[in-house]
Amino acid sequence: MNLRNIQTVRMIMLVGLAAASLTLMAGCSNNGTAGKPTAKKAAKPAAIWPLAVQDPAKNETGAQIWSENCLRCHQLRSPSQYTPAQWGVIVQYMRLKAGLTGEQARKVLAFLKSASAH
């Protein structure tokens, strides 16, 4: 293995390490998808990692998150354009593209599903 390869491997290891740290952070701060939220659990993330603060999206409506974030990159698509099931796929994809948090994505999906059904 030459010097360049060693450097590449080191770089990969560093990125892997950073990813692992972030994974732990996300695991610790997951308050939306795993388990019942208890007072003990809610207090834990803030103590471990300062970024694990309450998601401000908790105080916003799905319609608000949808209108404010989607218009940043494209024209707003009418909720009636897709079925609730199709919105499930689209929101999962857009969560990745726009860097939405789980809480934001869930709220937007709930809004689009209910608006689409009516």
Place this chain on the structure above:
Amino acid sequence: MRKRITLPILLAAAMAATAVGSVRAADSSNYQQLQKKYSTLKVQMQAMQKQMAQMQKQMAAQQKQMKAVQQAAPSINERATRRAIKRLSRQVMKLSEKEAALEPGNIQVLIAGDVNVQFQNKSGGNSTFYADSSPMIQVRIDKNIFVNTAFDFYTASGQAGGSAADIGAANINYELGDYMTVGGGLITSPIGGIVGNYNPAPWNRWLVDGSLEDNLLPPNELGIWTRGGIPAPGNLGYLTYFLFVSNGPEFIGTSGVPNQLSYDNFTATQNAKTVGGRISYLPIPNVEIGYSAEWASPTQSGALTKSDSWIQAVDFNSYYFNKKIEGFVKFRGGWTWEQVGQGGITPGNPTTPPALGNMSNGGQIDVAYQPSMCGIKYLDKMMVAFRYDRTDGPVTGVQTPGAMHEQRYSVGLDYWLHSNAVLKFEYEFDNVPDQHGSDAMFMQFAVGI
């Protein structure tokens, strides 16, 4: 005679005087009593006044308390109602997830993508029609696993049969939590932000032609990544991140004179890898500021050693939506610096490396305005767009930094038939020093599926 008269008078006067004196004595004692009574009453009145003042104070305090209680009562109810609604919506969400998981055929598949038809006329070249169809197959395996595959079929001159096909995306993503997703495969590169987020889909571009900055940015990455969004500390907006390791780029060009980097290196020639990522900050939802960088060790097939390349980019994206301007105005911009280092990549002759120590840079500023709230038929669906973009780079084969310079001013008029269907017209003023430039006119009909 006088004596007889004087005596009775004197007697009478004495009696009268005595009588007056007794009356005066009686009056003064009454007065004193009255004065005593008055002073007693006055004291009593003052005490009562004090009591009354105290009572008024108490009344005012009680009224304040009453008001506070009256005001607090509905907010307590509101809070309780809000909590109850939140609890209920959480339960509904959980139940609907359970229901969806139990439903037969819970793997959801969506065919999306875009199609566009275009006419372009560049000065000094042939005018031509062009067509492109980019279907995407998106699959939601469950709430955590998402698969995306994208193809690109397009007409192209010089290709066999006049058409070409490409793969734009093939990736699997797994949501690890609210703030992180990990994935692997082929994905649009996040470097530069603008290409990754807005430019790939023609229906989502304000102008038909891509910017000069796009030429400096890698279109795709084939590797593994982690990405997501997290609340910024102190609830001051959000941060997003996208970190990756992918196959490194490859030098292409004539043998011994490599002059371009190709990022479609699907075989990782000589074990070359790229490490990079993008982070962005959103202080408010309609403003995003991003920084991205990637380091790679490009090589050429058959070469003995590698070089290195370094790309950095900044980008911003924002919009302002208000009735005062009868609609919205959007701003986007970015700048990219790309540097390729010295490298002995000549096969069999590492002592005479080609002069690759060069740097390219370029950027763009885009503005668009749509009076979507003006209430005037047709006008509310129109969007005017303007772009200034430029690039400075080495000339092919000469490798002199900044030898090539190009800048353009583009104006466009879009008519949105639908939120995902648009007719576009664009004119591009192109300025290449020492050349005639190649102004161009474009028309396009683009639809997002």
